[in-house]
Each structure stands twice: as C-alpha cells, then as structure tokens.
Amino acid sequence: MATTRWLAVVLAGVLAVGASAAGAGGGKPAEPDEAALVKGNSHFALDLYARLRARDGNVFFSSYSISNALAMTYAGARGQTATQMAAALRFPMDGDRLHQSFAKVNRDVNAAGSKGGAEMQVANALWTQTGLATLPAFQATVKNLYGAGLTPLDFKRTPEKARMTINAWVEQQTRDRIKDLIPEGALKPDTRVVLTNAIYFKGKWKHAFPEAATRNDTFTLSTGKTILMESYGKWFNLKVSLDTKTHQVRTYINNCLKETSQSPSGPTPNWYFKHGVYTCDSGTCRDHYKNIHLYLKP
Numbered sequence: 001m002a003t004t005r006w007l008a009v010v011l012a013g014v015l016a017v018g019a020s021a022a023g024a025g026g027g028k029p030a031e032p033d034e035a036a037l038v039k040g041n042s043h044f045a046l047d048l049y050a051r052l053r054a055r056d057g058n059v060f061f062s063s064y065s066i067s068n069a070l071a072m073t074y075a076g077a078r079g080q081t082a083t084q085m086a087a088a089l090r091f092p093m094d095g096d097r098l099h100q101s102f103a104k105v106n107r108d109v110n111a112a113g114s115k116g117g118a119e120m121q122v123a124n125a126l127w128t129q130t131g132l133a134t135l136p137a138f139q140a141t142v143k144n145l146y147g148a149g150l151t152p153l154d155f156k157r158t159p160e161k162a163r164m165t166i167n168a169w170v171e172q173q174t175r176d177r178i179k180d181l182i183p184e185g186a187l188k189p190d191t192r193v194v195l196t197n198a199i200y201f202k203g204k205w206k207h208a209f210p211e212a213a214t215r216n217d218t219f220t221l222s223t224g225k226t227i228l229m230e231s232y233g234k235w236f237n238l239k240v241s242l243d244t245k246t247h248q249v250r251t252y253i254n255n256c257l258k259e260t261s262q263s264p265s266g267p268t269p270n271w272y273f274k275h276g277v278y279t280c281d282s283g284t285c286r287d288h289y290k291n292i293h294l295y296l297k298p
Contacts (some may be wrong), residue, residue, distance in 0.1 A: 004115030004124070005116070009278065010213065011033045031104065033092075033100070034105055036093065037091075037092060037102065038059065038105065040090040040092045041090065042063075048061065061241070064109075066089075066197075068088060068102065068106070069196070069199050070195075071089070071091075071099065072124060072141075072146050072195060073195060074091070074098075075099060075138055075142060076135070090147070102145065102146065103146065106122055110122055116153060117204055118202060118204055119201065119202040120202075120204040121199070122143070122199050123198045123200075124148035124195075124196065125169060125195075126142060126148050126191065126194070127150075127151050127152075127153050127162065127165075127166055127196070128150050128153070129192045130153065130154045130156075131152070132152075132192060151165075153165060155187060155188070158295070159188060162187055163182050163186065165180070166181075166194060166196060168199075169196065170198055174200050174266075175202075175256075207259050214230055214231065215228060215231065215285070216228055217231040219231065
C-alpha cells in the first residue's frame with residue numbers, strides 16, 4: 001500500500017534574520033515575544049547549519065523561510081508532533097502567542113524594506129487537496145496571522161496542473177526571479193498539502209556603481225580560474241580579522257563589518273583580490289589593514 005504524501009514544503013527566496021534588540025521596522029525596541037522568537041530562530045539557524053555544513057560545496061539557506069512555513073503547519077499540530085516541532089524549530093512559546101509574534105515579525109520585515117527605500121515582500125500560501133477537511137480555527141490562523149489563504153488544488157487527478165499553478169504564484173511573488181521552482185514530477189497524486197514561502201528583496205547600494213565607470217574585467221575565483229564580469233574599481237580600506245580558535249573570519253570595508261564567514265579548519269584560507277592572493281594566518285591576518293583595489297560586481 002502506498003504511503004500518503006501528506007506534506008511538501010517549498011521555500012522560494014532566501015533571507016537570514018538574526019537576533020536583535022531592535023525591531024525590524026525601525027529603531028524602536030522589539031517586544032519581548034518578538035525578540036524571543038528571533039533569538040530562537042537564530043539558534044535554529046545555527047542548529048541547521050551545523051548539519052548542512054557537512055555537505056560539500058557552499059551552503060545558502062533561509063532559516064526564516066523554513067520557520068515561517070513550518071510555523072503554519074505547527075498551528076495544526078498536536079501531541080507529540082507539536083512537541084517535537086517546537087523543540088526542533090526552537091519556538092520559545094506556543095499557541096496564539098507564537099503565531100501573533102510571527103505576524104508582528106513578518107509585518108516588521110515587510111515594513112523595513114519600504115522605510116529603507118528598498119523593495120521587501122514576504123508571502124505565504126498553503127495549497128490543499130480539493131475536499132480535504134481543515135478546521136476553521138486553523139484556516140483563521142494562517143489567513144489572519146500569516147496572510148496565507150488555503151487554495152484547493154486537485155493533486156489526485158491533475159498534479160501537473162497543480163504544480164504549474166504553484167509555480168506561477170512563486171514566479172509572481174518573486175517578480176519573475178524564480179521560475180519552475182517545483183520540477184516536473186515532484187507532486188504526486190498522493191500529495192495532500194504544499195506550503196510555500198516566498199521572499200523578494202531588492203535593495204539599494206550604499207555606494208552605487210556609476211554605469212559609465214562599470215566595465216568588463218577579469219575576476220579570479222578561489223580555484224585560480226578567471227572569469228569575465230562587469231566590475232567597478234574603487235579603493236577601500238580593508239581589514240580582515242581571523243579568530244584562530246573558532247576559524248571565524250570577519251571582513252571589514254571602510255571600518256564597517258561586511259561579512260562574517262567560517263574559514264576551513266585545515267589549510268590556511270586564501271583571499272583573492274584584484275592585485276594578488278593574500279594568505280590569512282594568525283600572524284598576518286588578525287587586525288591587519290591594507291588599502292586594496294577591490295572589484296565588486298554591481
């Protein structure tokens with residue numbers, strides 16, 4: 001007997017939200033429940049990263065998207081399922097308090113983009129098998145607090161049509177940036193619920209690249225291979241700080257923290273810039289300043 005495929009989670013877009021004492025919508029302090037939720041999500045992000053980092057290649061994921069989508073599912077969970085979900089997702093509270101806090105954080109995140117002159121939109125949706133019974137209280141929670149309506153689709157008879165409908169929604173929410181998110185054949189006749197979370201962000205550069213000064217130039221990858229890219233050359237004051245115990249690298253440009261990354265614990269990491277290769281170790285990289293000609297992609 002085939003096992004019913006009850007849930008498929010689809011996440012479109014990426015956004016990392018860290019713990020902060022300030023509300024995302026402005027300079028005002030976050031409410032205690034909001035702050036606790038963001039802190040819990042940060043812990044969940046680190047837990048998930050600890051597992052994903054074992055894979056080869058780069059790791060790029062959105063803990064905020066995952067928490068958002070699964071919080072909607074959590075609204076309908078009970079018993080041991082709810083207990084395990086809350087523990088894994090690091091939810092600091094339960095019931096209506098949790099969902100109210102998610103609603104406030106989502107509103108703050110959406111408002112932050114408009115106040116900063118950027119485009120920022122977080123959208124949720126649930127797609128259920130036609131005729132699948134759902135409790136009115138669950139419908140009200142996901143609609144009123146997550147802005148997600150329940151759209152019935154006939155996965156049993158027309159899974160391909162359902163896939164195209166969901167992909168069209170994702171494409172619209174991400175301003176045509178993400179197309180065909182769900183591949184052909186991913187949805188089966190035994191699919192019952194699909195959750196989607198889409199994040200669209202378009203920001204402004206603090207120092208915009210003049211179009212007339214942007215040109216094609218070569219860029220050296222960490223493998224030593226060179227590629228052609230559009231670039232704009234400018235002098236910056238660069239500081240790279242390496243913690244030899246945690247292997248955490250902090251990169252500062254013009255005394256502003258621009259990136260925190262994890263360096264390999266084995267071979268000494270190399271930093272490739274326009275004018276050479278700079279090798280970091282405890283003697284040359286910690287608190288080391290150097291004026292360097294960085295080439296950035298606009």
